[in-house]
Structures are given as C-alpha cells and as structure tokens.
Amino acid sequence: MRALEDDLFPSTPGKVKIERAGGAMNRQLHRCFASTSTMFLWALFLVAMTASYLSFQSFVDTSSKYFQASWGGLHWERQIRSSAAPRRPPGSSPNAGISVLVTGAAGFVGAHCSLALRKRGDGVVGIDNFNAYYDPSLKKARKALLASHGVYVVDGDINDARLLAKLFDVVPFTHVLHLAAQAGVRYAMENPSSYVHSNVAGLVTLLEACKSADPQPALVWASSSSVYGLNDAVPFSESHRTDRPASLYAATKKAGEEITHSYNHIYGLSVTGLRFFTVYGPWGRPDMAYFSFTRNILQGKPITVYRGRDHVDLARDFTYIDDIVKGCLGSLDTAGRSTGSGGKKRGPAPYRIFNLGNTSPVTVPTLVAILEKHLRVKAKKHVVEMPGNGDVPFTHANISLARHHLGYKPTTNLDAGLKKFVKWYLSYYGYTRGSSKSL
Ligand SMILES: NC(=O)c1ccc[n+]([C@@H]2O[C@H](COP(=O)([O-])OP(=O)(O)OC[C@H]3O[C@@H](n4cnc5c(N)ncnc54)[C@H](O)[C@@H]3O)[C@@H](O)[C@H]2O)c1
Numbered sequence: 001m002r003a004l005e006d007d008l009f010p011s012t013p014g015k016v017k018i019e020r021a022g023g024a025m026n027r028q029l030h031r032c033f034a035s036t037s038t039m040f041l042w043a044l045f046l047v048a049m050t051a052s053y054l055s056f057q058s059f060v061d062t063s064s065k066y067f068q069a070s071w072g073g074l075h076w077e078r079q080i081r082s083s084a085a086p087r088r089p090p091g092s093s094p095n096a097g098i099s100v101l102v103t104g105a106a107g108f109v110g111a112h113c114s115l116a117l118r119k120r121g122d123g124v125v126g127i128d129n130f131n132a133y134y135d136p137s138l139k140k141a142r143k144a145l146l147a148s149h150g151v152y153v154v155d156g157d158i159n160d161a162r163l164l165a166k167l168f169d170v171v172p173f174t175h176v177l178h179l180a181a182q183a184g185v186r187y188a189m190e191n192p193s194s195y196v197h198s199n200v201a202g203l204v205t206l207l208e209a210c211k212s213a214d215p216q217p218a219l220v221w222a223s224s225s226s227v228y229g230l231n232d233a234v235p236f237s238e239s240h241r242t243d244r245p246a247s248l249y250a251a252t253k254k255a256g257e258e259i260t261h262s263y264n265h266i267y268g269l270s271v272t273g274l275r276f277f278t279v280y281g282p283w284g285r286p287d288m289a290y291f292s293f294t295r296n297i298l299q300g301k302p303i304t305v306y307r308g309r310d311h312v313d314l315a316r317d318f319t320y321i322d323d324i325v326k327g328c329l330g331s332l333d334t335a336g337r338s339t340g341s342g343g344k345k346r347g348p349a350p351y352r353i354f355n356l357g358n359t360s361p362v363t364v365p366t367l368v369a370i371l372e373k374h375l376r377v378k379a380k381k382h383v384v385e386m387p388g389n390g391d392v393p394f395t396h397a398n399i400s401l402a403r404h405h406l407g408y409k410p411t412t413n414l415d416a417g418l419k420k421f422v423k424w425y426l427s428y429y430g431y432t433r434g435s436s437k438s439l
Contacts (some may be wrong), residue, residue, distance in 0.1 A: 049307070070155050071163055078168050079115040080125055083152035085173040088121030098332065099123035101173045101217070103206065104129060104180030105153045108285045109222065109276070109324060111142035113177055116325045117332075118149050125171065126153035127163075128180065133187065133194070134286045141428075142283060158202040164209035175332050176210055182252075184287050185226060185390040188248035200250035203259060216338035218270035220331045223257055225277040225317070225357065225395050226250035237397040238275075238353050247390025261351060268345035270338040272331045277357030277397045281321030281417055282424030289419065290318075293371055294425055297379045304363055306386040308393040313363035315394040316384065319356065320412035320420075327356040330406035348366035357361070357397020358410045372413050374422040 054339020060326050086097040100117055104110040117124045124303075126146060130136050143153045156163045158180050182191075182198040203221075210217055228236045230244040245251040257273050264271045296303045308314055336350040368379050386393070402408035425431075 014020075040199065049272045061372070072166070079152050079200070080167065080170050083150060084123040084125045086121055086123040092379075097123075098120070098174045099171060100125075100175045100177050100332065101167060101171075102126045102177045102179065103158055104128055104178070105151070105333075106139040106143045106178060107183075108142075108281075108283060109279060109328070110177075110179040110323065111146060111283060112281075112321050112325050113179070113328045114146055114151050114153075115149060117149050117177075118146075120329075123171075124151045125167065125173075126151060127156050127158065127167070128153055129157040130155060131194075133182065133184065138283075138286065144285075145222060158206050159197065161205050161209065165212070168209055168213040172215055173213070173217045174215070175335065176219045177328060177332060178205070178206060180187060181222065183249070183285065185247045185249050186285065187390060192248050195248050195252045198261040199249075200255055200259070203256050207263045207269070208261065210269055211263060211340065212343055214341055215232045216267070216269060216340050218271045218272075218332070218335035218338055218409070219260065220274065220328060220335055221256070221260065223273040223275045223353070224250065224253040225275050225355070225397065226392070227254045227257065227275060228395070229392065234394075235359065235396040236275075236355060236357075237398040238355060238401055245393050249390065257353065261413045264343060264349055264351040267343060267346060268338055268340035268349045270336050270349040271351050272335050273330060273353045274327060275353065275355045275357075275397075276324060277317040277319045277355065277395055279319050279324050281323055281421050284321070284421060288422065289365060290371065293368060293379065294375065294422065297371060297375055297377050299430065300380070302380040302382045303368070305368060305381050305383045306391070307383055308386055312393065313365055314391070315361040315363045315396075316367075317359065317395045318367070318414050318417070319358040319395050319397075319410060320414075320417035322360065323408075323410035324356055324413055327354070327402060327406060330402075330408055334406055352367075352405070354402040354406065354408070355397040355399050356402055356408065357395070357399055358413075359397055359399055360413070361394055362398045362414050367414065369419075370418050371422070374419050 040280055066119035080187045085100055088096040095152060100122060102110050102114045102124055107116045110126065110128065114124045114126055128139065130139050130141070146153055154167070156293050158164070180198060180202065182194045188195050222267055223337070225236065226247060227242040227245065227250055228240060229242065229246045229250055231240050231242070233240055245254055260271045260273060263269045280288065286292065286295070293303045306314055331354070339347040339349045368381065390439055399408060399410070
C-alpha cells in the first residue's frame with residue numbers, strides 16, 4: 001500500500017514532502033469534508049425532525065383547542081339519542097316529533113330556544129364550545145339548566161366536521177337551529193379572526209354536514225339586523241339594501257346569508273335566515289349595554305352612554321327574548337323540507353329571510369331611565385359621542401313578512417321586558433333588595 005503510494009509521487013524531496021503533505025492534507029480534507037457533510041446531513045435530519053415535531057405539536061394544540069375529544073362512546077351516544085327523542089303526545093301538533101340540533105345552545109338565545117322546544121315536547125341536542133368571549137360560567141349555568149330539563153349540550157366546536165358527522169350519524173335530525181356565532185360589533189376590531197372562525201368557517205362546516213346528512217335537515221339560523229349597515233330607510237325591510245355593512249360582524253352575517261343561499265341553490269337545503277334586532281332578557285349576554293348598565297348601576301360605577309352626531313340619541317328596536325323564541329319556533333314549524341339527498345338536490349327548496357324585531361325603537365337614555373326605575377338606583381351617566389367602531393345610530397324593524405309567514409307578533413314592551421330581566425339579574429347574582437353588593 002505504502003509502495004504504491006510512493007510510486008505515485010515524484011522523487012524531489014521538498015516537493016515530495018509538500019506533495020505528500022498536500023496529499024495527506026487532501027485526504028484529511030476529504031475525510032473532514034465527508035464527515036462535515038455527514039454531520040450536515042445529520043443536522044438537517046435533526047432540524048427536520050424538530051420542525052415536524054413542533055408542527056405536529058402545534059396541530060395537536062390547535063386541534064385540541066377546538067376539537068377536544070370529549071365526545072364519543074356508547075354512553076355518550078345513548079345520551080344524545082335520549083335528548084334528541086321527541087316527547088310530544090302523538091297527534092298533538094302537525095309537527096309532532098321534530099328533532100332539533102341547536103348550535104350555540106349554551107348561549108343566550110340558544111338556551112331559551114332549547115328550553116322552549118323541550119317544553120313543548122320536541123327532541124333537542126345542543127352543541128356549544130363554551131368560549132370565553134364572556135363569562136363561561138354563565139354558559140355552564142345555562143347548560144345545567146338545560147340538563148335539568150333533559151337537554152344534553154355537547155361541548156364541541158361547529159368547525160369539528162367529525163363531531164358533526166357523528167351527531168348526524170347517531171340522530172336523523174329533522175331541523176338545525178343554528179345560533180352559534182361570534183357575536184358583538186365592537187369586539188370585531190379586537191379579534192377579527194374569531195368572527196371568521198365561527199361565522200364563516202364554522203357555518204360552512206355545518207352546512208357541509210347538513211348537506212351530507214340523510215335525511216337533510218331544514219336549517220333555521222340567526223343572521224342579524226346589523227346587515228342593514230348604513231341603510232337609512234326606515235323601518236328596515238327585508239327588501240332594503242344590505243350591501244354596506246358597518247362592521248366585520250355585520251359583514252360575516254351578510255356573508256352567511258349568501259353562503260346559505262348557495263347551499264340552498266346547489267344542494268336543496270331548506271334555509272330560513274332570521275335578522276334579530278337587539279335581543280334582551282333574563283339569562284342575557286353580559287357584553288350588551290342593558291346588561292353592563294345594570295351591573296355598573298348596582299355597583300355604583302358610571303355608565304358610558306353613546307350619543308350620535310348632532311347630539312341625536314341612539315335608538316334600538318329592543319326585542320324581548322320570548323318574542324324571539326316564538327319567531328324561531330315559528331320558523332322551524334313552517335320551514336319546508338330540504339329536497340336533497342346524498343349531496344344532490346332533487347328539487348327547489350325554500351329560502352327565506354325574516355326580520356324579527358319589536359317595531360318600536362327606544363332611545364338609550366330611555367333604556368337607562370327604565371333600568372333606574374326597576375333597580376331603584378340612579379345611574380351615573382357619562383355621555384360621549386359614539387366612536388366609529390361599527391355601531392349604527394338606530395335600528396327599526398318592519399316585521400310584516402314574519403307576521404304573515406310565521407304568525408310572528410311581539411307582545412312585550414321594553415318596560416315589561418326589563419322588569420323581568422332585572423328580577424332575574426338580582427336573583428342570579430345574589431342581590432337582596434336594598435343591598436348593592438354583588439356575589
Ligand atoms: N342577542 C342579540 O341581540 C342578537 C342580535 C342579532 C343576532 N344575534 C345572533 O343570534 C345568535 C345567538 O346570539 P346570542 O345573543 O345568544 O349570543 P351568545 O354569544 O350568547 O350565544 C352564542 C353561543 O355560540 C357559542 N359559539 C360561538 N362560536 C362557536 C363555535 N365555533 N362552535 C360552537 N359554539 C360556538 C358561544 O359559546 C355561545 O354560547 C348569534 O348568531 C348572534 O350573532 C343575536
């Protein structure tokens with residue numbers, strides 16, 4: 001081996017030395033290079049492994065955030081079936097036996113509708129992700145109330161396609177009452193993606209599940225009066241423009257109206273969209289003005305009252321929860337059938353949109369005066385100009401269409417409705433008359 005090497009090099013000593021040294025160096029370098037490239041490959045391999053581990057972890061984190069596997073199993077399926085089973089005496093109504101999947105069932109409107117459906121003997125299963133947009137303990141309390149009436153609420157996200165498919169697998173729901181959404185106009189400036197997550201992506205996931213279900217359910221869902229946006233023709237009628245939303249929330253609700261239309265058109269889903277006007281009442285939403293005003297007034301804190309341009313008072317068509325519930329149940333009862341099956345349309349299906357309001361707007365200062373009367377406490381008002389944050393100066397519903405097609409007729413005025421709300425609030429938060437402490 002050595003001889004062979006010697007023959008390869010010329011006999012000039014210095015040169016040889018150098019050349020030999022160069023050769024050794026070359027070999028060293030070669031080895032070194034070979035080991036560096038091996039090390040490089042190992043490093044690359046390690047980086048790739050770490051990256052895939054991290055992305056898997058983040059996938060698991062993201063998924064588990066939305067899709068915690070808190071569902072499944074025989075016991076779970078039994079609970080779902082029992083909750084979904086209608087209990088109306090046979091022949092008691094033309095719609096005896098409807099079985100409704102209520103999304104957002106632990107929410108304000110969802111809990112009231114679920115309870116009303118159950119009370120008249122319908123089958124109800126709820127789904128809610130119990131997010132922390134407002135105090136989740138209120139949502140848990142609503143869930144407990146529903147459980148005490150035999151309504152089961154699944155803790156899950158409407159973006160979880162597997163969960164939805166499973167629910168439709170276990171129960172042939174006749175109707176879906178879709179109320180889950182990211183609500184609130186101002187919060188859209190803080191957390192815009194939550195609106196896309198629930199009101200757009202979640203809606204599409206739900207529609208996909210409805211489209212594929214056999215039988216296809218009829219869908220009744222909550223749009224919003226906010227779709228009227230910059231429209232200033234009053235009262236707001238379903239034929240008015242809705243292409244100028246004033247907030248991202250409104251834009252996602254408007255998108256929902258178009259998206260549901262496409263599922264109606266392509267797959268034959270029966271769709272009814274309801275434009276609610278400022279719903280209030282017991283078990284309400286803490287982010288809404290009437291609720292936070294009540295809390296602050298009782299705690300002796302100032303309340304911020306917004307005023308429109310030129311000192312014009314803001315006004316809302318406040319609608320009492322029981323009236324909204326009647327509108328939702330009326331919509332379920334009159335929703336025609338979906339016509340599709342196996343993801344294919346077999347004929348035209350109804351597509352309807354209704355305003356559900358009260359038709360008598362009340363200004364915010366009047367709302368405050370009514371609260372002061374029922375709470376027997378004077379408010380510390382801080383009046384400021386309305387900031388440009390997505391709110392509109394007034395809402396006012398024309399409800400002739402809902403009256404005609406659903407028999408919708410609101411019966412509770414703001415004074416009577418707030419009286420009931422205050423009674424609930426004081427009892428729920430543990431106030432005794434004359435005390436101003438909150439538990
Ligand atoms: N209350 C009103 O004045 C009013 C006015 C117009 C429209 N609406 C609409 O009516 C519906 C009900 O409103 P509400 O006042 O009861 O609100 P809410 O926030 O009390 O109820 C919505 C429920 O949906 C749940 N939810 C949100 N995203 C979800 C998701 N991705 N998966 C599963 N659950 C999810 C929430 O946890 C909440 O419990 C909403 O669609 C809302 O946009 C309400």
